[in-house]
Amino acid sequence: MALAGCGGTTHHAASQPRPECTGSKIAVKRAHARAQLNADLARLRVATKTMKRHTEQGNDAINAALDRFMLHVAQPTLPVHERSRFIDHAAAIVSPKCYLCFQALEASRPTGAAAKLPCD
Known part of the structure; x- marks a missing residue:
């Protein structure tokens, strides 16, 4: 007579996604962040309409608007892929006028080639 030993199958515990990868579970907070x-x-x-031509560093108006955007996009309320998409939109707006503004946005990206979070 043979008895089945323990461990006939292997089940791995499903790992929970990181909270900063999935964003807030509260829909109102996500809507407010958007x-x-x-x-x-x-x-x-x-x-950007205050700038007549392309510059390296932008001007006070674009720098203030970019600082505000970067503070808000860094909040983990939205999933990282959605935050990364907002960064795409901001980069498209500032890149024709301000080189360093574009570089700052790319450096703060939570996903992609320079990803700071392994959320995939």
Whole structure:
């Protein structure tokens, strides 16, 4: 008579995704964060219109708008892929006018080639 020993199959515990990768579970917080970031993108559009030509460092208006955007996009309320998409939009707005603004956005990206979080 043969008895089945323990461990006939292997089950691995499903790892929980990191909270900064998935964002907030509260829909109202996510909606507020999206509205805030969309308003920041609008401020960036207005600020870039104050510049007549491309510069290395931008001007006070674009730098203030970019600082505000970067503070808001760094919050873990939204999933990293969504935050990365907002960074794409901001980069498209500032890159024709400000080289270092574009570089700052790329450096703060939470996913992609220079990813700071392994969320995939």
